[in-house]
Amino acid sequence: MRLILFAVWLLTFAANGEVAELTSVLENAEAKRHFYGISDSYLASKSLSQVRVAILARGFAGVVPKPEGETLKYLPDCVETVTEYPGQNFKELDPTDETGRRVAQIIWAMTGLHEDGPKIRLYNGCELSSTRCAYDQMLEWKPHIVVALEVFPTFGNFNDTGPLSPYVRVLANAGAIILHSAGETGGKVINKKISFKKNTEISHELKIHADDTFATITLSWNAFSPGRIFAGTDHDLDLALCSSDGKPLLDSNQKPIVSELRQVVGELNKDNEINLSMERLNANLFKGRYYVVVRNRSDHNDSLPYRLTVTSKSPPITKEDGSNVPAAEFVEASHSQEIGVPADSRFVVTVGSDHPWSAKGPTADNRKKPDLILDGANAFFSDKKAIDGPHVATAFFSSMVILFKARELDLKEELSQKSDEKNKLDAQKLKLTTSQVQQIIRACEKEPGKQPPDKKVSARWSPISDQKLIEILTSDP
């Protein structure tokens, strides 16, 4: 499954000699640098252009695909994109989703809008196969920082096992600092256990707050084998949607809305067979109550945890009391253990925000996630679009880590140029790794030693001094 080929396009923003025009820039970059305590000296780093940053997302609209004849410029000319992996049949990037592009813009603006860096490469990470290929490809490019946005509600047991975990681990071990968004599944997850005795069935109430809500419901259960290989499972669950009176919900063709893939071990022989422990259904729903039914189709004497996640592109609904609810809401949502794959990996730094839809931890194996809850994760662009949430938090935090990385490279060079041996030794010791990023986070907890009021929240950010940073960089990992 490893990929050999990939396509890289150098983005030529200034086609036909026309001067490309910078557009939709982050308007509150300076305010945010001030807010997070990033001094101007970081922006003047000589080594910033040497920092390599990979961004994985499901869409970079505006950059990929690039509208024909357009001279608008969102990112530096040195940005590259990796959108296809020849030989593989991948889902293409969503041409309407601009989240990845906005995140890249935040990173570029926060790091000073320098034309020569950091070096940014945009990767198609919109589903399992392309994400695995992207991680493989990164091994060759060796990015210093990986910014991953797409969090999957399946493809693992939410405890750092599953088909993506090895890829993440290998890349992290190769020295990449992987910063992962916690995902936007806050309040949209149910974690339960199901017995695999014959004909077991569990229903969960789903409340739809707006007509015409296109919802995707994903069922995932802990039957993923560790490692890269899809070993398959014979624990077979199905997913169905019923109306409030318990009758099967029908689609426009009068067929029941169900997902009835057959989980198998070994080779797949039929179209409806799958070796992943997941089911997924899509439905356009209208205001009211529904039931999501999880049905066991196998016969075993054990039971396994499962997770139901409902997602929708519809924005949250503001109720009359001013509170926000997701357009599609599980009445018995767990409000914990919402971290998806691969943000659950111990090799990534998972970043959340204080927005209600930012996924909360801990992981299924009870590790603290997200590693950081970043305050003030809101971005305003000059096209007057405003975005916020965990993706934006990840973008801001990534910018800081990029600047720290550049500082590390600067210091290395400064020390190595000095004649005495001690300095040269110090230079060799300098290194920013994932564990040091974790150290920085701990150093920047607003109330060191104390848990924030919300026990599920792991850390909140406050500015870090230059001195503290150097101390961490020179400390033993």
Added chain:
Amino acid sequence: MKSFIKAICGFSTCLALTTLGSPTLAQKSGLSRELATRVEKINELRKIYSLNAFDVSKNISRVKVAVLDKGFAGIYPAREDKRRYLPDDAEIVTDFIEAQKKSFLDPADFHGTDMAHIVWAMAGYSEAGPKFRLYNATTPEYFRLATEDLIQWGADIVVHSQNWETYGNFNGTAFVDEAVREVTDHGIIWLNAAGNYGKHVHNGVLDLRKNQHGGHLAFFQKSNNWFLRFRNLADENDVRITLSWDSFHPGWEQKGTENDIDLLLFLGDGKGGFTEKAIHRSRLKQVIKEIDNEKETIHAYEQIHVKKLKGYENRDYLVAISCEDEATAKKLLAQKIRYRVTILSTKQPFWDDKRSKQVNTIEFLDATEGGEIQTPGDSTGLTIGDVTSQSAEGPTRDGRIKPEILMAKNNIKFSTEKGRFGTSYANAIFAGIATVLKAAEPGLKQHHLLQFAQSDLKRFWEAEGWSAITNDAPSWAESEIIKWASAWLPNRAYIRKDAHRVMNMAVIGNFFDAISENEQNNRAKQNPDKYQHYLQLLRSFEHKEVKDPDRTKTEFGIVKEGYYRDKKVLKTRSVPVTKYEWRNSGRGIVGANGTYNLLTLVPVTRYADQQYWDYEREYVRAEYGDRTVTVPGRTRTELSPKVELKYRPISLDSTEPPWVTFGGTPQDFMRITQMDLSQTVIQLLSTHNKQKRFWSTPTPSVLKEATKQ
């Protein structure tokens, strides 16, 4: 004449409709499909407008509502899940056999769907009705064909929440206005959204001056500069700049014009300079007959549409009007051609932290006040606005008040949790109310609706002393004239039933400000106490034969500027009116059955122009130059272009005062002036702004009483 029509609109007179797609949305199975969405809190909204008081059960199925729009997404194309937005028997007309150019509905545009759905919601979501027919009105040609069909269909109410920023002179004479007039002449209620043009329009008179490159650039009165400034505050803003000028021929006929001017866009550097070359330009060639339709047009318009315009906080975009041809420039200058520049963007207002308020992404720094009604909002239908600053304000170019009705409510939330607002939505809400009233009282006409909206105004007028006026001809003391002049404008459609008098003369605003400052000073020096004799008058009344037997004769005429002896200026004459009727153009006679004293303008002193004097009472008709035009199915009388040209202002500054020529004193004379449009607009607006007319739903008994007449 048929070929003439064909040439104008590009369709034959056979108006059979194609039924492309699915013309009828009804399900054959008889099972009613579920709704795709609902208006949230519709019962509260109906309660606000007291709609529950009306019994519509008997007639709601008979009310026919036509909705003209450019997109009916969810209906055409229909939803995959077959859910619906309207009663099952709603119909849609997507195309016309006669149309030369195919024009398709935007499959992603829900605007028209929203309009129709809101009407249905306001009418109570009754499966029985009203009957809906939805029309593709994406182009003027389709619009025209749609109006022809809805007349044949026998629509009661038309909902149109679109406007064009050109295709006419904004005085109700555009060819699309004629289509609306045709509809209203059939007693059909036409409801048009005012449009969200508030502070997005500049009106002026072309003042072309030679530039260093040998061409001509228009100078703008307000800034005395060659450019109009606007600021774009948002990157990637979809901005449309439309220049339209008064070279459209009134009526059906689209003859084309050779008055060729161009539109240019420059970018300022924030320090008083600007880009050497235009960054965008629109240089269509205006022609009498179009040959190359990419480069030529018969329409007096230019448009620059920039899809992703860069935003700047401190730099202005500069809009310029140029004329390359010297002869054309001279001609335009002599004709004092009026123009309008409208600048729109697609991005919604945003919250500006610095100013702590919602800000439009486009700030048209040189926008003029009012005069923002576009085509066909300027026609004979009722134009519906709202109370926000985004709602276009009137009056029309010819001085009629528009919008006629302002709705306090202009926002809707659907059960999809999507909120929508603006004059379109105000119009749809109003259309829903009109549908209920029509179902309650089938005799409801457009003028009744206007009457109900004026309840507040009546109080205003009475407070101004009008209650004291009797049937007798008023003593035309100066104070009365002043009162009349200032009160007429916002109340032009007001009829005092007890007074049995029709005042039918367009008087413009507060005359003190209407005359230029210099003029005022000169007059004040000559006669410091009496310069209030100068009234600003524009178009008077119209005379027109209308086929509809319910319609009365109305007179159509033009008041010429000149001096008049005030004591004899306003005379009364008896005019028999057979039926109470109302001309929503604002130029008509109104009144209940009986004989009326029509106040008419009769010049008694010849001065400046012989013809004014010679015609005496008949001068209006002689000037008018009526002619007959055949349109599909009927014959109509039209205003001739010749008169329209003559109607333009004539300066009297160089003439000798009549009291010098004819003797007497200045106070014996009244001067009637046709103002430059820009002045007119300002004057009209100053009065207009004070007189907002809000909708107030009548009680069933008031409705019944009103519709009896």
